[in-house]
Amino acid sequence: MRAAVPQYVPESEIARTPPGHRFGLYFRGWTDDWRLAGHDKQKALEKVADDGARWRGALVALVERQKAMAARLGDDAFATVARSTAPFVTGMGYEHPLENGFAFLNPYGLPCLPGSSIKGVLRNAAEALVLSGEACGFDMLDVWQLFGFDGNAAFLKDHEQLRHAFPEPSRLAAWLKQVLPDDFRKKGLDEPPAFLAALPENKALRRSLFNMGALSFWDAFTQGNLTVEIMTPHHSGYLQQNGTPHDSEKPNPIPFLAVAPGARFHFFVQRIGDAGDCDWRTVLDQCFAHAFDWLGFGAKTSVGYGALAVMNDVAAAEGDGAAGDDATSSSFSYGPVDEWLKSAIGEISSQPGVTEDQAWLGKALAERWQQIEDEELKASTLARIRAYWEEKGVWNHPSGRSAKKAKAIYDGGSGS
Numbered sequence: 001m002r003a004a005v006p007q008y009v010p011e012s013e014i015a016r017t018p019p020g021h022r023f024g025l026y027f028r029g030w031t032d033d034w035r036l037a038g039h040d041k042q043k044a045l046e047k048v049a050d051d052g053a054r055w056r057g058a059l060v061a062l063v064e065r066q067k068a069m070a071a072r073l074g075d076d077a078f079a080t081v082a083r084s085t086a087p088f089v090t091g092m093g094y095e096h097p098l099e100n101g102f103a104f105l106n107p108y109g110l111p112c113l114p115g116s117s118i119k120g121v122l123r124n125a126a127e128a129l130v131l132s133g134e135a136c137g138f139d140m141l142d143v144w145q146l147f148g149f150d151g152n153a154a155f156l157k158d159h160e161q162l163r164h165a166f167p168e169p170s171r172l173a174a175w176l177k178q179v180l181p182d183d184f185r186k187k188g189l190d191e192p193p194a195f196l197a198a199l200p201e202n203k204a205l206r207r208s209l210f211n212m213g214a215l216s217f218w219d220a221f222t223q224g225n226l227t228v229e230i231m232t233p234h235h236s237g238y239l240q241q242n243g244t245p246h247d248s249e250k251p252n253p254i255p256f257l258a259v260a261p262g263a264r265f266h267f268f269v270q271r272i273g274d275a276g277d278c279d280w281r282t283v284l285d286q287c288f289a290h291a292f293d294w295l296g297f298g299a300k301t302s303v304g305y306g307a308l309a310v311m312n313d314v315a316a317a318e319g320d321g322a323a324g325d326d327a328t329s330s331s332f333s334y335g336p337v338d339e340w341l342k343s344a345i346g347e348i349s350s351q352p353g354v355t356e357d358q359a360w361l362g363k364a365l366a367e368r369w370q371q372i373e374d375e376e377l378k379a380s381t382l383a384r385i386r387a388y389w390e391e392k393g394v395w396n397h398p399s400g401r402s403a404k405k406a407k408a409i410y411d412g413g414s415g416s
Contacts, residue, residue, distance in 0.1 A: 001040060003027060018104075020106065023048045023257065029041065046228055055110060066221075067266070070270075082265045082308040088306050093299075115217035121295055121296075141166070141171050145274070166196060169193055214271055215271060215284075226259060228257065232253045362403065
């Protein structure tokens with residue numbers, strides 16, 4: 001099998017590209033006469049999934065950059081960490097020669113769960129909590145304030161559920177003043193009772209309402225191994241050709257790409273607007289808990305895919321006491337990297353005349369980093385240091401003797 005690329009592109013170079021590129025542009029699933037290798041689909045996907053360890057460093061670096069950005073946002077950021085307890089798949093609707101796609105973030109070519117998908121799952125969780133009466137400290141108006149208005153939500157077409165969601169319609173008045181178009185305002189729909197009465201049948205009204213929401217959801221990079229899963233429809237003649245189902249139909253195995261159980265997910269949420277009167281962090285805690293317990297993330301959740309659990313829950317189930325390093329948290333205490341940096345920066349900046357910024361950008365920190373023996377900790381720590389330098393705009397152009405020597409150490413030089 002070969003990839004649909006010019007002959008001057010060597011196979012050895014294709015093998016070195018990230019999995020997303022080998023799944024897309026450099027997909028090696030074609031015969032010499034440019035037909036899809038139908039009987040070798042699984043082998044073609046296994047070539048995409050065979051070397052996840054090579055790109056683990058890049059995934060770690062991306063997550064460390066997110067952590068650094070979130071830490072600088074302070075109270076405007078929320079984070080939690082989870083681990084998959086079942087295979088995870090997303091982006092199956094994307095076009096691909098094998099019919100089932102997968103979501104990779106370009107240009108990195110690394111698997112990710114898009115922030116828009118995370119927002120959709122958590123919005124569904126928030127709505128479910130309100131409608132079931134299990135929401136603590138927030139109502140449906142808070143959901144709209146945080147997540148934005150979703151005109152396609154099923155409960156909007158049900159009068160009974162709307163009454164349950166808004167037991168005190170008067171709270172809607174201020175929100176309607178902000179988002180309701182003038183055309184509907186002139187019809188008297190700016191009054192909460194009239195608005196709620198018209199919403200189920202008035203499709204134009206549902207489509208006209210828009211507010212962005214106070215929360216922004218970042219993409220989550222899946223830190224785990226890619227694998228090949230197989231689904232086997234047994235009744236294609238019945239499902240696709242209007243035939244009669246029977247036990248002698250030939251099964252049709254269809255391979256597709258997935259992330260194996262045990263993958264780590266770092267979720268980050270940023271407050272970018274007015275969150276209203278509710279405690280938005282508490283709302284997110286409840287939504288994530290409900291999503292982990294009942295909904296799942298990604299595709300095929302109805303058949304068990306995409307099940308996640310917070311790291312503490314996984315550790316308790318597996319008896320793994322060491323998993324606390326990455327336990328769920330909204331205060332950005334993430335374990336080894338943070339502890340190492342906190343200790344090193346604290347000791348260096350405690351010296352007379354040395355500020356915290358100078359400690360980050362100086363040779364002393366680089367020399368301490370150089371002595372780290374754990375390669376994974378060393379790579380993760382460098383990613384965090386580099387993110388700080390890049391934010392200051394000095395990674396490519398360090399200023400000052402100490403910073404230049406530190407950069408030489410980070411680049412692999414002696415720094416002398």
